[in-house]
Amino acid sequence: MxxxxxxxxxxxxxxxxxxxxxxxxxxxxxxxxxxxxxxxxxxxxxxxxxxxxxxxxxxxxxxxxxxxxxxxxxxxxxxxxxEDLPLLVVDFEVAEADQSGAQRIVVKTNVDSWFELGENHPLKVEADKNTDEPRPAVLTRHGLWARINRASFYRLVELAEQDGEELVLRTSGGVFSLGRLS
CATH class of the missing domain: 3.10.540.10 (duf1285 like domain)
Known part of the structure; x- marks a missing residue:
């Protein structure tokens, strides 16, 4: 398979x-x-x-x-x-989508649910108000966001590319900013 x-x-x-x-x-x-x-x-x-x-x-x-x-x-x-967000993203899988070469990224939550990054399940990264650390999250279902754990976020950063002053993750479902470069 x-x-x-x-x-x-x-x-x-x-x-x-x-x-x-x-x-x-x-x-x-x-x-x-x-x-x-x-x-x-x-x-x-x-x-x-x-x-x-x-x-x-x-x-x-x-x-x-x-x-x-x-x-x-x-x-x-x-x-x-x-306390923060109700779910956690604890892992993800990547595959090539089609001839365009766009990658498909499917994230896994701590309750074993899978969601493909895209329009219905966008990824957002906000900065912590106190530490300025990135706080990435993915919209799952029913208005619930899942915080992306540190290990998974670092792996996503490895897949990202520089676009001007930003680091972006390109998927078959969209382009997501991971934050500004310092």
Whole structure:
């Protein structure tokens, strides 16, 4: 199986996601779940260690127009706390797209979801207000952004090229600025 075929399989294996965009229950209240900046999920002070349970909760998580994060079912909606962003990008795969030679980049989150960088899943890099360090993120689904971990970001930088005063990552899905060169 070619690298491109493997990427297609990763993306197709995610079918069957709950249709939470159709669910509009009233707020049930706050639930004592905190999503930590390092990707851990904490419930009532203890870490949820079962990866499959975290994946299940992540599949019903969305961010709404009020900027808050909610776990949503057809009949309940519970607000959760998020320290930074609710998900992490922990890895990615690259393949050539077609005769144009544009690379396709598919990122993997800490809950085993895959998203191809492009118009629907853009990459953005903002500078930390205190340290000026880059804070890269990718839009996933349901208004959720995933912070790109340091190792993956450095690997993306290796794929980037200089364009004037910027470092840019060119993919079959678009061109993304990784920041200004100093």
């Amino acid at each position: 070619s690298n491109l075929e493997q990427l297609e399989k990763l993306l197709k294996d995610q079918r069957g996601q709950p249709p939470i965009e159709k669910w509009q229950p009233e707020l049930s209240g706050d639930i004592d779940i905190r999503l930590c900046a390092d990707g851990r999920w904490i419930h009532e002070g203890g870490e949820i260690k079962r990866h499959e349970l975290v994946k299940l909760f992540a599949s019903i998580l969305r961010r709404e127009e009020d900027g808050e994060y909610y776990l949503v079912t057809p009949v309940e909606k519970w607000r959760v706390q998020v």
